[in-house]
């Protein structure tokens with residue numbers, strides 16, 4: 082049974098500070114953010130699915146023995162997203178959940194290949210996410226942008242399809258800012274995807290592949306050298322290579338750290354063993370993210386509480402973490418200044434109480 086991985090050690094008043102702290106999230110997956118309510122509702126529409134409809138049973142279903150098991154469960158939820166209406170509902174409700182946590186800006190990772198290969202029309206898919214993005218900004222004030230990622234295990238056919246959807250001006254959505262690579266890393270060498278990342282970068286997109294989540298530091302090096310990564314998804318194994326840590330710090334290449342995700346997928350054994358402290362000690366820019374929050378029994382607020390404990394942060398330290406994410410984002414300069422200003426104003430008011 083996946084208990085909500087609330088970190089009981091974080092002081093209660095810091096949790097209150099975190100709850101209303103304006104935040105940006107850079108590493109959070111579209112389908113992976115489907116709330117238990119949404120998943121249950123979609124599962125009820127599709128009785129053929131093995132995904133439970135009962136929230137209690139769903140919590141057990143979201144308990145993973147290893148990363149491969151996580152991907153199997155993840156794909157069973159992907160199978161529930163069958164129509165453009167499902168896509169729009171999911172996207173708008175994910176935005177609602179982000180807004181509830183004072184997430185003012187999020188770069189949501191979407192895997193369009195997984196939906197188009199399951200029969201959703203590509204134009205209808207793009208219209209659905211864009212409709213939801215504009216409605217969410219109007220209704221919740223939360224700004225969404227998209228990262229399109231290649232499910233690497235699906236191979237070069239998936240890479241070609243994802244690069245086409247991301248670079249064809251007749252299809253690419255207005256909110257698209259970056260291009261990624263997700264799924265299992267073992268046996269999915271990063272260099273083979275260079276041509277697709279080159280096309281995406283030439284089309285003005287930023288490179289943000291997962292790397293070093295379930296494989297060693299060489300995968301991170303490959304993401305940097307072959308895929309020209311501007312940020313690294315997870316990068317957990319970077320802590321095994323002091324030269325890599327020094328490179329990340331010197332070139333200010335941020336890591337999208339997802340602490341609870343790494344525990345839930347068994348990539349890291351315990352939170353106290355998570356290398357986030359090593360990253361900070363080496364001067365690497367760290368951003369805090371939830372990855373697939375309902376699946377991992379967490380949310381972004383809880384990830385900030387975990388970070389406050391592991392890094393021994395007070396309100397000012399947490400505000401700096403939040404500003405790291407704003408600065409590492411691909412939002413325009415005016416948007417960055419606005420959210421950074423909100424963080425500073427909120428923190429000053431909190432400390433002056």
Ligand SMILES: O=C(O)c1cccc(C(=O)CC[C@H]2O[C@@H](n3cnc4c(=O)[nH]cnc43)[C@H](O)[C@@H]2O)c1
Pocket residue numbers: 110113152155156159190191192194195196198230231232233234235263264265291294342372373
């Ligand atoms: O869609 C398919 O048909 C398909 C076929 C083979 C393999 C895949 C995938 O591997 C999809 C993986 C899916 O998982 C997403 N994701 C969510 N969280 C994470 C994470 O922490 N690490 C890596 N991948 C993650 C990813 O965005 C892919 O969409 C699909």
Ligand SMILES: [Zn+2]
Pocket residue numbers: 108110263291314372
């Ligand atoms: Zn991820």
